Amino acid sequence: MTDAALADVPRPVSEVTSAGKVLYWAGIVLLCAWVLVPIYFLLSNALSSPAEVTSFPKHWVPSFDMGSLQFFLSFGGVLKALMNSVIVAVLTMILSIGFGAPAGYALSRFDFWGKDAFRLLVLMTRAFPLPLLALPIAVMFIRVGLDDTQLGLALVHTTLAIPFAVLITFSIFAGVPVELEEAAWTLGCNRWQAFRKVVLPLVLPGITASAIFAFTISWNEVFAAAVLTVQNRTLTAFLLQSLNVSPLHLRFAGGAALVIPALVFIFAVRKYMFAMWGIANR
Amino acid sequence: MRRNLVALAGAALALVMATNAVEAQVLFWANQAVPVEEAQKMRDNVLKNFPGGADFQPQDPGPFITRIQAEEQAGSGTIGVVGALHGDLASFTKDWIDLSDIDLGAVKPSPAFMQLGKLGTSEQKYLPWMQANYVMVANKQALQYLPQGADINDLTYDQLIDWAKAMAEKTGSPKFGFPAGPKGLKHRFFQGFLLPAYTGSEVSKFRSADAATAWGKFKELWQYTNPASTNYDFMQEPLLTGDVWVAFDHIARLGTAFNQKPDDFVAFPAPKGPKGRAFMPVLAGLAIPKWAPDVAKAKELVKYMMQPEQQVATLLATTFFPVTDAALPADLPAAARALGPAVTAQTSSPDALPALLPVGLGDKGGQFNQVYIDTFERIVLNNEDIKTVLDSEADTLRQIMIDTKAPCWLPDADSNGQPCPVE
Amino acid sequence: MNTRALPYLLLLPATLFLLVFFVYPFVQVAVQAFVGPAGFTTDNVQTMVKNFRFWPSVRNTVLLAAIVVPLQLVMALVMASIVANLKSARNTILYIFTIPLGLSDLAAGIIWLAIFEQSGFLNSMLVSLGVVDKPILFLSYQNSWVIFVAVLLAELWRATAIVMVILVAGMGLIPKEYYEAAEVFGAGPWKRFLKVTLPMLKPSLQTALILRTIAAFEVFSVVQALGGTTLPVLVGQTYDWQFNQQQTGVAAAMALVILAISIACTVFFLRVLRTPKGATL
Numbered sequence: 001m002t003d004a005a006l007a008d009v010p011r012p013v014s015e016v017t018s019a020g021k022v023l024y025w026a027g028i029v030l031l032c033a034w035v036l037v038p039i040y041f042l043l044s045n046a047l048s049s050p051a052e053v054t055s056f057p058k059h060w061v062p063s064f065d066m067g068s069l070q071f072f073l074s075f076g077g078v079l080k081a082l083m084n085s086v087i088v089a090v091l092t093m094i095l096s097i098g099f100g101a102p103a104g105y106a107l108s109r110f111d112f113w114g115k116d117a118f119r120l121l122v123l124m125t126r127a128f129p130l131p132l133l134a135l136p137i138a139v140m141f142i143r144v145g146l147d148d149t150q151l152g153l154a155l156v157h158t159t160l161a162i163p164f165a166v167l168i169t170f171s172i173f174a175g176v177p178v179e180l181e182e183a184a185w186t187l188g189c190n191r192w193q194a195f196r197k198v199v200l201p202l203v204l205p206g207i208t209a210s211a212i213f214a215f216t217i218s219w220n221e222v223f224a225a226a227v228l229t230v231q232n233r234t235l236t237a238f239l240l241q242s243l244n245v246s247p248l249h250l251r252f253a254g255g256a257a258l259v260i261p262a263l264v265f266i267f268a269v270r271k272y273m274f275a276m277w278g279i280a281n282r
Numbered sequence: 283m284r285r286n287l288v289a290l291a292g293a294a295l296a297l298v299m300a301t302n303a304v305e306a307q308v309l310f311w312a313n314q315a316v317p318v319e320e321a322q323k324m325r326d327n328v329l330k331n332f333p334g335g336a337d338f339q340p341q342d343p344g345p346f347i348t349r350i351q352a353e354e355q356a357g358s359g360t361i362g363v364v365g366a367l368h369g370d371l372a373s374f375t376k377d378w379i380d381l382s383d384i385d386l387g388a389v390k391p392s393p394a395f396m397q398l399g400k401l402g403t404s405e406q407k408y409l410p411w412m413q414a415n416y417v418m419v420a421n422k423q424a425l426q427y428l429p430q431g432a433d434i435n436d437l438t439y440d441q442l443i444d445w446a447k448a449m450a451e452k453t454g455s456p457k458f459g460f461p462a463g464p465k466g467l468k469h470r471f472f473q474g475f476l477l478p479a480y481t482g483s484e485v486s487k488f489r490s491a492d493a494a495t496a497w498g499k500f501k502e503l504w505q506y507t508n509p510a511s512t513n514y515d516f517m518q519e520p521l522l523t524g525d526v527w528v529a530f531d532h533i534a535r536l537g538t539a540f541n542q543k544p545d546d547f548v549a550f551p552a553p554k555g556p557k558g559r560a561f562m563p564v565l566a567g568l569a570i571p572k573w574a575p576d577v578a579k580a581k582e583l584v585k586y587m588m589q590p591e592q593q594v595a596t597l598l599a600t601t602f603f604p605v606t607d608a609a610l611p612a613d614l615p616a617a618a619r620a621l622g623p624a625v626t627a628q629t630s631s632p633d634a635l636p637a638l639l640p641v642g643l644g645d646k647g648g649q650f651n652q653v654y655i656d657t658f659e660r661i662v663l664n665n666e667d668i669k670t671v672l673d674s675e676a677d678t679l680r681q682i683m684i685d686t687k688a689p690c691w692l693p694d695a696d697s698n699g700q701p702c703p704v705e
Numbered sequence: 706m707n708t709r710a711l712p713y714l715l716l717l718p719a720t721l722f723l724l725v726f727f728v729y730p731f732v733q734v735a736v737q738a739f740v741g742p743a744g745f746t747t748d749n750v751q752t753m754v755k756n757f758r759f760w761p762s763v764r765n766t767v768l769l770a771a772i773v774v775p776l777q778l779v780m781a782l783v784m785a786s787i788v789a790n791l792k793s794a795r796n797t798i799l800y801i802f803t804i805p806l807g808l809s810d811l812a813a814g815i816i817w818l819a820i821f822e823q824s825g826f827l828n829s830m831l832v833s834l835g836v837v838d839k840p841i842l843f844l845s846y847q848n849s850w851v852i853f854v855a856v857l858l859a860e861l862w863r864a865t866a867i868v869m870v871i872l873v874a875g876m877g878l879i880p881k882e883y884y885e886a887a888e889v890f891g892a893g894p895w896k897r898f899l900k901v902t903l904p905m906l907k908p909s910l911q912t913a914l915i916l917r918t919i920a921a922f923e924v925f926s927v928v929q930a931l932g933g934t935t936l937p938v939l940v941g942q943t944y945d946w947q948f949n950q951q952q953t954g955v956a957a958a959m960a961l962v963i964l965a966i967s968i969a970c971t972v973f974f975l976r977v978l979r980t981p982k983g984a985t986l
Binding site for chain 1: 708709711712713715716718719720722723725726728729730731732733734751783784787796798799800801802803804805806807808809810811812815816817819820824825826828829830832840842862863866867868871873874875877878879897905908911912915916919920922923930940944945947956957960963964967968972975
Binding site: 050051052056071074075081083098134135138139142143199223226227230233239242243244245246247248250254258 | 309316317318321322337339340341342344349350351352353354355358359360446465502515516518519522523524536542
């Protein structure tokens with residue numbers, strides 16, 4: 001781009017746009033750096049020896065000392081905990097979208113008595129600190145036998161994820177013109193068919209977004225996981241909660257060990273966010 | 283996408299069903315040995331040989347308390363053995379079963395600790411598990427700035443202030459460090475070290491002129507204290523990075539510094555004040571809740587933890603010392619080698635003034651600590667008037683003593699069964 | 706099917722679920738704030754308000770939210786617009802922008818503490834570039850505004866992705882014809898953004914704002930890591946009452962304060978950014 005701009009001296013208009021382009025890409029690179037540099041610190045420290053982690057000035061390139069990471073990988077039960085985390089997160093995803101998306105659709109399409117009350121209820125779940133609710137929930141779970149099960153924990157995580165599911169699907173449904181649906185009805189579709197054939201493809205990115213949130217919320221939640229699981233510990237409860245009081249090199253390694261699976265998940269589903277991009281644009 | 287979701291849901295449910303086969307291990311619920319390395323050593327070295335297996339789960343304070351409360355309210359649960367500090371166990375005194383029928387055989391725990399384990403009742407509510415103390419640590423580079431005539435093993439608070447001042451002035455940045463972070467154990471320093479050294483009391487002389495002097499001294503020391511101290515929870519980190527050269531902390535929170543760089547640091551006793559060299563021991567105990575699923579097995583685990591072999595393994599795992607007369611091996615790690623003698627020097631010095639852990643406060647232990655934390659923050663960080671703060675916090679302290687009817691404990695004078703007075 | 710019953714049918718599963726797993730435990734906790742051994746009491750509220758950390762923690766929390774949320778909204782709009790306009794490398798850049806989503810706030814606190822510590826990355830960089838000759842103490846209780854800025858940066862880094870993803874999903878729904886029409890009438894990119902993107906994005910903006918604001922009032926881990934005891938916030942104080950001091954009544958009162966502030970803001974955003982039922986063509 002820069003070369004082209006320099007070669008085209010006599011044409012000021014394209015020079016302006018080229019200069020703008022350079023600026024534009026510089027901005028993008030800057031934003032990417034803003035996101036990536038702290039992550040790089042985390043990963044490079046996770047791959048450094050304990051002495052390097054506490055040294056000053058810091059090393060910028062890790063020595064690829066695997067000791068700290070290996071410590072976590074050799075932890076008894078890490079695989080099982082990883083499995084538990086994935087199960088709980090997937091259940092949370094399914095439950096929160098299963099409960100949340102219909103509610104989001106209703107909020108976007110209908111005016112009815114109690115709409116605002118419902119919205120407030122949904123938001124309150126997010127606005128009250130969960131660790132205080134953990135006690136009554138744990139008592140309830142012990143009594144009904146949900147204590148120490150993945151399903152029980154997923155139910156609690158779903159309460160955290162539902163506001164995201166409801167509100168995001170609501171805003172996406174609200175962005176889909178009612179006329180599109182009505183057109184489908186006139187073409188002989190019933191409400192459900194119209195929804196499936198016309199609306200659903202359009203809202204898939206939004207559903208994906210709320211699925212990602214549900215997954216990461218569950219993946220990173222520590223408190224309820226620590227209280228409500230004993231034999232079926234999640235990876236986060238297993239590793240993360242004690243990280244704050246662990247030596248520096250293990251904090252980084254533990255942090256990295258938790259981040260990587262979450263990043264893999266986001267990477268795997270990111271294409272859905274764009275799967276239907278452009279359909280609405282035609 | 284939808285078919286994938288259905289498949290995922292099916293697979294997840296199948297797994298839920300498959301993995302819920304419960305093993306009959308004793309659940310060992312603890313709030314000590316939380317750092318991941320310590321927890322792993324507890325599992326690998328201390329509990330490995332327990333017949334039937336024990337599941338060691340160290341927790342942050344929040345989840346730790348919440349689960350015990352939940353099981354208490356539900357009247358049933360899965361916790362077999364609780365391992366926690368004296369004060370934490372005191373919060374749930376009525377939930378613990380009497381352990382006096384555990385036959386310890388040749389193992390002889392310290393009688394003073396056994397007494398504390400009764401938590402003011404006639405039953406043995408917990409058995410002592412492990413003990414620790416607080417000491418000072420210095421980077422060897424700091425020693426050159428020691429004031430003239432000062433002996434590191436017989437330091438006074440005034441000399442410590444001079445030392446911190448010299449370091450700050452000669453190196454250009456304050457090098458004394460103090461665990462005043464959110465999880466730091468600052469309150470123990472005030473309760474068990476600073477105030478008793480100046481007043482000879484932990485509670486009753488809280489707002490005396492001597493106490494005001496002590497706080498004045500601490501404020502002086504704070505001028506030469508690394509201001510990042512309000513972020514420090516464990517002093518081993520800033521000692522290792524060199525941000526701090528001299529520090530006070532719990533021995534378990536200093537161990538990593540010695541284990542990583544054994545030649546760089548020295549440990550030494552806490553300073554002394556006009557009333558003596560005050561110090562406060564740390565005691566962790568093992569208790570069994572009434573609703574434990576298998577009480578016999580849980581008692582087995584408690585007994586197992588008291589054996590000499592496990593007591594030593596616990597020391598190696600956590601830098602907490604045995605509570606029994608277990609013989610220590612010769613090849614201890616650097617942390618235990620350096621910190622053990624400093625603790626001994628502190629407890630056996632001629633002017634030693636032991637300040638005991640609070641007794642009889644029940645679940646008000648946290649509020650008791652908060653009085654000292656608030657006093658510190660108001661006087662030192664917010665620069666409020668010492669006298670005013672002491673008077674107002676003394677009211678809170680007095681109320682706690684009246685509410686709990688807790689009589690005085692050492693070093694305060696005996697209050698003859700009456701609530702400990704705050705004069 | 707009966708159209709009047711349909712919305713209630715659609716809401717039923719979520720409502721039942723929330724009644725069991727939120728309302729039931731919530732009521733149990735909330736009453737503790739006002740019930741003492743002798744019935745109704747305002748003792749807990751008084752204890753809470755009289756504590757010298759109460760007003761600072763309200764101030765810090767509200768101030769933090771008031772600064773972080775608007776900044777995040779602007780940043781997320783920029784990022785989402787970039788992603789929407791990209792022709793090449795769109796997926797890669799979107800992925801990079803969403804990375805912080807995968808991090809827990811605990812991990813974010815660890816990372817940013819490592820940056821701002823006395824012997825941290827920022828000082829390493831400044832020293833090796835020769836800007837300063839010895840490390841600067843950033844996180845000192847004496848200049849709490851630096852701590853505040855550090856927390857601000859960490860929160861911006863950690864939680865902007867959430868807003869961006871919501872906006873990206875919303876932007877995908879804006880029909881291209883609108884932009885083409887605007888272009889025909891001679892609207893430049895800035896004008897198109899103002900006249901087409903922003904109004905069409907209202908539902909998503911509202912959602913993002915509400916969710917982010919509520920989350921901002923729950924800020925805790927990052928503040929604790931960077932601010933230690935210097936920067937008390939509401940959630941931190943709630944935990945302190947609940948777990949360290951075991952005064953559940955006061956903790957419940959504190960949690961209700963958080964709830965009240967959050968709901969007040971939500972209602973405000975709902976009013977300001979009213980969205981019609983379904984956008985019309």
